Amino acid sequence: MPNSIEVTACEPSQLGAVEFNAFLRFVQEGGEVTAVGLEQRIRNAAVLIRAERQGTLAGVGAIKAPNKAYRDSIFAKAESPHAAADFERELGWFFVSSECRGLGISKLLVAKAIGCLGQTRVYATSRADNAPMHRSLASAGFESSGRDFLSDDKKRRLRLFCR
Numbered sequence: 001m002p003n004s005i006e007v008t009a010c011e012p013s014q015l016g017a018v019e020f021n022a023f024l025r026f027v028q029e030g031g032e033v034t035a036v037g038l039e040q041r042i043r044n045a046a047v048l049i050r051a052e053r054q055g056t057l058a059g060v061g062a063i064k065a066p067n068k069a070y071r072d073s074i075f076a077k078a079e080s081p082h083a084a085a086d087f088e089r090e091l092g093w094f095f096v097s098s099e100c101r102g103l104g105i106s107k108l109l110v111a112k113a114i115g116c117l118g119q120t121r122v123y124a125t126s127r128a129d130n131a132p133m134h135r136s137l138a139s140a141g142f143e144s145s146g147r148d149f150l151s152d153d154k155k156r157r158l159r160l161f162c163r
């Protein structure tokens, strides 16, 4: 099937060096991440999700295990009515290569992550104007929570989504 898309999930340690570096490059291309310590943060993720199209990396995402202070700060900034402590996992680092956008790959990545999480509660943040990401999260049962808030570098407005 020429256009078949395969989505897989694995622990960071399961990726070889070439695959790991390709994942890292995709996350970097997505921007909106702090470059310092990114490689180690990816190694500390719970699960890495990868989509391949015709055998080539087309999109990535991850299930992260955020520390308590960070998680608490997100829920506080969003003034979310949810208890941050109920959400031990965060989805993030979604990026789909420009030539593969609009094919439903981000939805497949989110769905794969949810399949790995089962009933574990999870949150995600997204730029407040990132309509495709909002739709992908909504398709997996995420709902926005609280109010939009400014990123730490004050460059973007962010929205909290919970599931």
Ligand SMILES: CC(C)(COP(=O)(O)OP(=O)(O)OC[C@H]1O[C@@H](n2cnc3c(N)ncnc32)[C@H](O)[C@@H]1OP(=O)(O)O)[C@@H](O)C(=O)NCCC(=O)NCCS
Residues within 6 Å of the ligand: 030, 092, 093, 094, 095, 096, 097, 100, 101, 102, 103, 104, 105, 106, 107, 108, 125, 126, 127, 130, 131, 132, 133, 135, 136
């Ligand atoms: C955001 C991103 C991951 C979306 O990936 P994608 O694979 O192209 O998205 P999909 O094809 O799965 O589309 C998801 C939904 O958004 C819709 N959509 C796609 N482009 C859209 C647009 N420009 N405006 C509004 N909706 C759009 C799709 O129709 C689909 O919704 P539907 O199935 O309900 O119709 C991709 O654009 C990207 O990598 N952007 C740069 C990095 C980024 O913003 N990452 C998110 C960080 S939280």
